[in-house]
Amino acid sequence: MNPANEAAGAQYKDLENIKRLPILITLVIGAFFSILNETLLNIALVDLTVDLNVPYNTIQWLSTSYLLVVGILIPISALLVQWFTTRQMFIGAMVLFTLGTLVCAIAPNFYVLLIGRIIQALGTGLMLPVMMNTILVLYPPEKRGAAMGSIGLVIMFAPAIGPTLSGLILDSFEWRWLFYFVLPFAVISVIIAAVYLKNVSDVTKPRVDVLSIILSTIGFGGIVYGFSSAGSGSDGWSNPEVYLTLIVGGISLLFFVYRQLNSKEPMLDLRAFLSPMFSLSTVLIIIVMMALFSTLLLLPILLQQGLLMTAFTAGLVLLPGGVLNGFLSPLTGRLFDKFGPRALVIPGSAILVLVMWLFTQIDLDTGKGTIILYHCIMMVAISMIMMPAQTNGLNQLPRRYYPHGTAILNTLTQVAGAIGVAFFISIMSASQKDYLAGSSDPTAPHEMAESLSAGVQSSFSVGMIFAIVAVVLSFFVRRAKAPQE
Structure with a gap:
């Protein structure tokens, strides 16, 4: 083994007594159902326009808001992962996702359903970085490929079966069962995580840079919202809501990058590049x-x-x-x-x-x-x-x-x-x-x-x-x- 690998292996000596497989299974189960939910609702959007009595361009917010919240939250997760333990982050993410799923299932109108989707997205936005960061900490480089491959199974398989599974459910039940179906699995994931998930990350509690959070939210949120609106709207790029949002998001992103590169404790350390x-x-x-x-x-x-x-x-x-x-x-x-x-x-x-x-x-x-x-x-x-x-x-x-x-x-x-x-x-x-x-x-x-x-x-x-x-x-x-x- 070369010196680089020896140094890498030394990072994991304090994790020798931790059983990796139960942790990996816990992460995969939780991530599977949260990612599955991204595409599970797509086929039901037409039915929802009728049942909730809202136009299609309004119902599209059930998908757009999900993507928007995840896009905003993931950059902030780099800070949160250093403030909270693996257990706190994962269980917190799954509790949020479970709560959002319950709200969606019993939603009496579009606006409550939208709130439920946003809560679900908060859980998913925290889930993805925690899952990958845990794999990096838990497995040495020479064994990461297989572990990351398991995560790849979840990331690609879950959204792939979402539309088909949704079609099967909607053939026999109303749209609320899309959420009732996911709910027990989300609860089970929380229970498994509480039993098997161990803390593997380092809690350093770096300084919270409020301005960076604001710039990140406006920047990434503006970019994701602008492009999503251009793709789903009838006016496309000529809509002021699209290009103005993109301009504001782009400017905020430039200031965010400048601040990260000149900060001693950046929220998102771009020196990784x-x-x-x-x-x-x-x-x-x-x-x-x-x-x-x-x-x-x-x-x-x-x-x-x-x-x-x-x-x-x-x-x-x-x-x-x-x-x-x-x-x-x-x-x-x-x-x-x-x-x-x-x-x-x-x-x-x-x-x-x-x-x-x-x-x-x-x-x-x-x-x-x-x-x-x-x-x-x-x-x-x-x-x-x-x-x-x-x-x-x-x-x-x-x-x-x-x-x-x-x-x-x-x-x-x-x-x-x-x-x-x-x-x-x-x-x-x-x-x-x-x-x-x-x-x-x-x-x-x-x-x-x-x-x-x-x-x-x-x-x-x-x-x-x-x-x-x-x-x-x-x-x-x-x-x-x-x-x-």
Whole structure:
């Protein structure tokens, strides 16, 4: 063993008597149901507009608010993780999520339901960084791949089965059962955490910088809200609510970055970017997330509006790829531990380019089986890139940067998601308009469907460009060595 690994192993000598597996299982159970809830409600939005008597642009806040709160809270979690123990953070997050789920289940109107979703999001926003930070503290670098792969199973598998599970429940029950179904599992997770979860993090209680919290909230919240509004609103980028929010968010973010770089005790220590593999992994993950969202967003639209599938059928078409990705994540984690990141990230990026090109060829005549196959190939590529790149980048950070590194990655993933939705919807809409402008009968249903197909193809073409950039970056990836401290 080299000196770097010896130093890394010394960090874990005080954790030798802690049973890691029960802690990992506790984290996975809690995270699974909180992340599952992000997509569980999507298919029910149409039913909710009728039952709660609110328009669709209002009901969309049930999804937008969730993304917004998570995007705001994750940066602050880097501070909270250093103020509270692992048990306090995780159990607190799950109690919030459980309370929010109960409020949603019994909500008499839209506004109470929205409050419940916000409380749920508070729990999820605390959950993700705590989960990743605990894995980093608990496992030495040479064993992190498999553990992070288990987390990858949760992060990809839970949202993948959300729409399908939601469709099954809604076939027989009303929308409230979406929350009643989750509630007992959330309670069980709290009980398991109270029994098995141990404190593994360092509580240092750094100075609370109120101004940084305000700048972070306005900055990240403005960016996420602005892009989410652009993606879901009819006016798009021309809406003052969109571009003014983005401007205010961008300016606040610049001041936030300046303050963090000039603070002795930053809330979110951006000096983590001085680690080359962490910086490279962050950029690579953002690019891959942009390409991924082109698929997660565009395929359901094409399946439902172009190929006229029901939401439940569309969810079934996308289910095999999501399940495959979830089960491959632990495997790619173990392969990462054995062979390093390059053996996975380089071929994974190449496969991503190939499948994005295949997606540019789909049209209204493409069969379900072909789409399922392409989506499965896509998810194999994602499983080879995401967790190996993320784990490799975090491995290069000193232990004191773990809360900051996990917060940075989770925050930028949320921001990349919001940007991806808005960006690819804009491309699709522009291509649809161009197609219909040259059509002899733009109002004909067949022409509308063909314009959608053209818009989806254009968006995948841009997604392929992102994938090509990911291939170039993948050749610069090297196995990160644990720093000596």
